[in-house]
Amino acid sequence: MSAASRFGWNPAHRVRLAAAVISPVILGAAAGGILLLLGERRSLTIAIALPAVFLAAGVLISLIVGIALLVRSRRRRSRARVAAAHIEGEAVGQRTERESHRTFLARLDHELKNPLTAILATAAGRDSPEWHTVDAQARKLGTLVRDLRKLAELETRELEREQVDLELLLQEAVEAIRQRDGASAARIRVDVTRVPWTVPPVHADIDLLSLAIDNVLGNAVKYSAEGPIEVRLREESGWAVIEVADAGRGIPAVDLPVVFDELARAQNARDVQGSGLGLTLVSTVLARHGGDVALRSVEGSGSVITLRLPLR
Known part of the structure; x- marks a missing residue:
């Protein structure tokens, strides 16, 4: 995101800002050019005490450093907000994924329970090797479904x-x-x-x-x-x-x-x-x-x- 969009500046704002910054320079240059054309050669001399020079320099340097630190602090806060938003987004995504996973396990358990019961009831009392195989595999699948149900419950039940x-x-x-x-x-x-x-x-x-x-x-x-x-x-x-x-x-x-x-x-x-x-x-x-x-x-x-x- 650009600085302009971050601070809500549209194209009209940018034009007005540029005009405000450049206008004094243009006016000053125009005034100086007119005076030169008129043959104005007078000079203006301003006397400033040496201590005042150092004081003004110190104030100027402090102002520059303060502005630089303020800009740096704002950039850091902006990066921190972006990072925090990213982490929160990942956490929400993980929670959503876990919820979807638990819903899937519960639905799978519900859908398989009745067919398994019917298969086991049909295989009960049958003596052929084929039906023994069906019974064994159905019980194996039943164990899997039971464990899936346990896993879904483990992730949601309140600890006692x-x-x-x-x-x-x-x-x-x-x-x-x-x-x-x-x-x-x-x-x-x-x-x-x-x-x-x-x-x-x-x-x-x-x-x-x-x-x-x-x-x-x-x-x-x-x-x-x-x-x-x-x-x-x-x-x-x-x-x-x-x-x-x-x-x-x-x-x-x-x-x-x-x-x-x-x-x-x-x-x-x-x-x-x-x-x-x-x-x-x-x-x-x-x-x-x-x-x-x-x-x-x-x-x-x-x-x-x-x-x-x-x-x-």
Whole structure:
């Protein structure tokens, strides 16, 4: 945007401004030319005291510097307003995108629920291999729809916070695995740092936090058929840190940048049942609590997923 348009000057304003600036120069030149033509040769001498010269020079310099600083300040404020408007525009765009995404997930869940129910009801009681395949695939799709619904709810539901003992929550998650699969639970070791101090409780929504931890532990069990699984809890610089490490198949390096994306599945995980939404759910839960999640993995060696929650 030009200076003229920024200050609201139209062409008529610019013409009047130019005339106001140039007119004194033209009038002065015209008067001087007429006097020269008339043979006027007299001179005018003005005596000014030296201190007054320095004073006038100082005032002039101060005036010039002040005008320059004022112009610079206005330019900075203008740039700041433009930057703030740009940032606000991006934030509004992101909010709109998230709202559209949640609306899409809710609509998808609604549209798929009835057809899935009909397919499962039709496949029930059929003994042929074909119908068994239909039933299995319908249940897989039902799990995907359920997880999509969970994801949409996670992004909108109000958090019901309370004081949560993370060590107790981890023990309950391991016990839930033990009830389903005692052999896998026997491979899990929970290590809690208590020296020089224990990990304080976190102010969190216990249901959502349980969902995140169950997903992380479930992945460790699914993708490591054998070998130890270590769960570590510690306090670190005002954060509660939970690490879940396994000696499983790991994730190929090419898949690591997208593991938290919706429906993303590693190339070496196609044989394991899953929706590809587990880590997305975990990431959403941690973000809503002001925390974060990170994953380190080496294909063929195992993975370490780190959850961080603020203690204050």
